[in-house]
Amino acid sequence: MKILVIGGGGREHALVWKLRQSPRAEEIFCAPGNAGTGTLARNLAITDHEALAEFAFEENIGLTVVGPDNALAGGIVDLFQGKGLRIFGPARSAARFEWSKIFAKDFMKRHEIPTAAFGHFSASEEAHRFCQGMRYPVVLKADGLAFGKGVVIAENSDAAAKSIYRMMDRGQFGEAGRGIVIEEFLQGTECSLHALLDGRNFLLLPGAQDYKQVFDGGLGPNTGGMGAFSPSPLLTAEMEERVRREILEPFMAGIRAEGITYQGVLYPGLMMTPAGPKVLEFNSRFGDPETQVLLPRLRTDLVDLLEAAIDGKLDQCNPEWSEMAAVCVVIASAGYPGPCETGREIFGLDKVDPDILVFHAGTALRGGSVVSAGGRVLGITALGADFEAARRRAYQAVSQIQFEGAHYRTDIAAGVDKWKSA
Ligand code: AMP
Numbered sequence: 020m021k022i023l024v025i026g027g028g029g030r031e032h033a034l035v036w037k038l039r040q041s042p043r044a045e046e047i048f049c050a051p052g053n054a055g056t057g058t059l060a061r062n063l064a065i066t067d068h069e070a071l072a073e074f075a076f077e078e079n080i081g082l083t084v085v086g087p088d089n090a091l092a093g094g095i096v097d098l099f100q101g102k103g104l105r106i107f108g109p110a111r112s113a114a115r116f117e118w119s120k121i122f123a124k125d126f127m128k129r130h131e132i133p134t135a136a137f138g139h140f141s142a143s144e145e146a147h148r149f150c151q152g153m154r155y156p157v158v159l160k161a162d163g164l165a166f167g168k169g170v171v172i173a174e175n176s177d178a179a180a181k182s183i184y185r186m187m188d189r190g191q192f193g194e195a196g197r198g199i200v201i202e203e204f205l206q207g208t209e210c211s212l213h214a215l216l217d218g219r220n221f222l223l224l225p226g227a228q229d230y231k232q233v234f235d236g237g238l239g240p241n242t243g244g245m246g247a248f249s250p251s252p253l254l255t256a257e258m259e260e261r262v263r264r265e266i267l268e269p270f271m272a273g274i275r276a277e278g279i280t281y282q283g284v285l286y287p288g289l290m291m292t293p294a295g296p297k298v299l300e301f302n303s304r305f306g307d308p309e310t311q312v313l314l315p316r317l318r319t320d321l322v323d324l325l326e327a328a329i330d331g332k333l334d335q336c337n338p339e340w341s342e343m344a345a346v347c348v349v350i351a352s353a354g355y356p357g358p359c360e361t362g363r364e365i366f367g368l369d370k371v372d373p374d375i376l377v378f379h380a381g382t383a384l385r386g387g388s389v390v391s392a393g394g395r396v397l398g399i400t401a402l403g404a405d406f407e408a409a410r411r412r413a414y415q416a417v418s419q420i421q422f423e424g425a426h427y428r429t430d431i432a433a434g435v436d437k438w439k440s441a
């Protein structure tokens with residue numbers, strides 16, 4: 020079977036790498052891909068959805084896998100399905116759980132899914148009024164997709180008022196910030212949960228945890244994710260049962276009642292609070308870098324799993340996962356998550372031990388060299404018998420790779436083994 024992967028980040032390199040292992044994968048294409056996907060797949064310089072559907076049709080692509088949220092929000096799944104093409108991912112109307120936070124919050128309220136108390140607003144005067152009655156900090160969120168930058172934690176009423184002004188009156192996020200959600204700040208530890216949905220059934224993947232802030236110790240602005248590990252010690256068997264009962268089952272019942280068909284990944288970002296797990300947001304795609312620690316632990320054929328999701332047969336799947344710990348450390352460009360320096364030659368990739376996974380994110384080929392081409396440049400994943408072993412191996416490889424301005428966190432997965440036995 021010919022397979023097409025849409026996207027060009029670390030998540031897509033991990034998807035291509037895993038799909039490549041399937042005996043069913045004849046040829047893989049990745050659009051637009053990066054220097055890493057180019058070693059396993061044929062990169063396509065196509066981003067237009069119509070042109071991609073045309074390509075898939077002409078090339079007889081048997082399975083398309085969508086990585087990024089904006090492609091889903093742009094209706095790529097609807098377009099492919101309209102041409103009779105098989106594609107993994109939710110239709111635009113189902114991906115709304117990610118592209119409209121207002122829709123997602125109202126849905127959670129209707130179906131009693133635990134989440135932070137909130138209000139949502141389309142007029143700034145009402146938003147200001149609501150903030151007067153809140154306990155600080157409060158969290159302000161642009162309704163739409165804002166490249167991961169649409170969430171602000173305001174420590175006091177001044178900061179909240181400024182954010183409301185920027186988002187709603189100054190149009191900081193354009194259309195995406197026309198409506199906003201204002202919610203209670205939740206204390207706890209975050210956990211990324213991924214489930215595959217096939218329209219009827221859900222299948223939980225193991226837990227993962229992401230490091231959002233750019234600097235060690237959780238300092239600095241939020242990023243797409245500076246590193247991750249899996250499994251998550253927070254998701255014990257008991258907690259998993261609770262998450263199924265309190266979050267996934269009401270979600271499935273809710274979409275059934277509202278006539279929403281959801282096929283693809285549902286990735287709820289959870290806050291584990293003293294009162295139990297609460298949903299921070301729903302994503303309608305694989306997380307990045309989470310995918311870079313989940314897929315290396317998967318023993319089952321990914322083509323079979325994704326096809327089962329498309330065919331409504333997830334109830335027949337029982338994927339196997341390695342017991343090993345996986346740790347991914349992201350190496351980013353100088354300036355990330357702000358404007359970054361790119362085009363820097365990357366050295367040392369050839370020195371890395373072959374059983375370390377070097378997933379490329381923002382990379383490109385220039386002449387015969389690999390150069391940086393984005394904010395997050397590489398994700399280095401290692402497996403180990405415990406987190407400390409995986410972490411040591413990942414950082415050993417990180418130290419062998421250099422480019423001008425490269426930076427990474429040094430505390431990814433630090434202390435997790437102790438935390439597990441605590
Ligand atoms: P979101 O895109 O909604 O997941 O928000 C991005 C990040 O902001 C989350 O991963 C959390 O770190 C933080 N965040 C969002 N909502 C809340 C909340 N209600 N309380 C505390 N932190 C939050």
Ligand code: GLY
Pocket residue numbers: 229243244302305306307308309
């Ligand atoms: N790592 C967070 C995300 O993919 O949204």
